[in-house]
Amino acid sequence: MIFELQARILVDRPVRFQSFSGFAVRGVFYELLNKVDEEYSDRLHKGKSLAPFTVKPPSLDVSGGRYVFRYVKPPSEVWLRLLTFDKRVFTAWRKILIEGMLEKVSLAEQEFTVSEVRLVIHDPITMLAENSVEDVSGFRVVFETPTFFRMTSRNAVTSQGLHISRGVVKARKQAYRFIPLPLPSLIFRSLTRLWSTFIEPSFDYRGLLEWVDAGGVVVSGFPEGIYTQRLYEHPTLNKWVVGFTGSVYYSIPDDLYDKRVAGKVIGLLRFGELTNVGGGRTAGFGSMKLMLNQQVNE
Known part of the structure; x- marks a missing residue:
């Protein structure tokens, strides 16, 4: 299975990424996993084998496309999409949602409110x-x-x-x-x-x-x-x-x-x-x- 976490972010201030925005979303992946499974987050971060996850750059559309690479102009809403093959990561995401630990995320060294979250399971x-x-x-x-x-x-x-x-x-x-x-x-x-x-x-x-x-x-x-x-x-x-x-x-x-x-x-x-x-x-x-x-x- 492929497990996907989708989060809609309310952007009320300008966001200027210091490089390609996908790097910032990868940071969100590790930040979330670190909340409930720090040991596994560190292991994935240091791992040399094929990584069991993928991210999409911030997008103005949850279905993909309309990606934002460098700058987000307020006010706007952007979607973050994180995908994994790993059940341990999916378990961590579920715990984060159940315990209400995903109210804000950090992008470009700023915190933004999360207005909606979805968990989706795909059968390849x-x-x-x-x-x-x-x-x-x-x-x-x-x-x-x-x-x-x-x-x-x-x-x-x-x-x-x-x-x-x-x-x-x-x-x-x-x-x-x-x-x-x-x-x-x-x-x-x-x-x-x-x-x-x-x-x-x-x-x-x-x-x-x-x-x-x-x-x-x-x-x-x-x-x-x-x-x-x-x-x-x-x-x-x-x-x-x-x-x-x-x-x-x-x-x-x-x-x-x-x-x-x-x-x-x-x-x-x-x-x-x-x-x-x-x-x-x-x-x-x-x-x-x-x-x-x-x-x-x-």
Whole structure:
């Protein structure tokens, strides 16, 4: 299951984030968990493994989109969305709500009143139902917040079918490559990694990845363009990433079309609408919206 906490915040003073607003929402996640489970909050914060949660940047709409990245002008209402696979985190959220511990939250070093809170449970298994969609030969993905992918230097080469001999790469440690491109192989590797780590039962995601790598899903265009930008975690630290935003059109070629696999592709993308995709999920990077053929043509 995916557990979601939604909180509506009343903004009565200007809010200017010192960097990308998703970092502030991640701070809210840890602040809340710290109220009732400080040990687990600290463990997640220091953890090096795949994080079991995602946040969305502040939004003017609870359903997503209309994200606020840098500045909120008063008076207004913004929604914060925190999502987790972790039952222990969900238990902490329930305790916070039952005991009335979510009256205010801190954003940009200011406290604001919480006017409404919702807990929502999503079942990702239903998203992969084989007959959940009609025949889909194309779709559009709107990357609503900056998105990027990470690969090790070795994987970045071997994923292209190339071979590296032992003597070629002599780096003292595996270096990461940041890739700000909407490549199908990177998108579905990210989503299947999340699924295989946190969701049961699993499915034949390796077969799906082989199909994607063989050209099962291809980029068919981005006529409105994609835009890349550099974002700093803190204005005084030299820690930054480059991510892309924009609408990208994809197609499933006829010679590789398989309705069953196409259904899983769409299901994983719906899963990704909740979890985000790529790097920086816990700070609101990689938020995406799926639009199927009929929506694309509207």
